[in-house]
Amino acid sequence: MADEFIKGFGIMSTAGLAWITLAAWYQTPSFYDVQLIAPPPEPETLFDAMGIFLIDVFLWTTILGMLAFWVLIPLGREIATSVEERRNAN
Template identity: 45%
Template sequence: MADEFMKGFALLMVCGLLWMVLAGWYNTAGFEEAQLFAETSGAGTVYDQIGYALREGFFYAAILGPLTFWVLIPISRRMRA
């Protein structure tokens, strides 16, 4: 059970940190305005588009990863037993 907790915690921390870095780069226009959840600045270059896709992926992995390891896997093991 401890290994599932650590896997979920690692996903939460790593993906959450990477999401915050990418959201800070692409969504923070200034310190007086909305940050991290503000509108994206624009279409940008190919690298910006890759960053936008990674940002969304990290956000969902930071939410769904711990949920999987902390809730879904233990429930499925209990149902099988």
């Protein structure tokens, strides 16, 4: 269980840091306005377009990575263990 926790935490840390960095660059119009969730500006260059696209990629990687390693994989292992125990009981 500790292995899955640290993998999920690593994904959360790295992808979350990338998301917050890009969101701060592209989705914060000024310090006193809405921060991190404002609509991004129109991209002027290819790098702006890639950065704006990667904001959503890193956000969903953070959410789905944590969900996979903290919920889905341990749940799958518990289900497999209970099915195996049921087979051995009969």
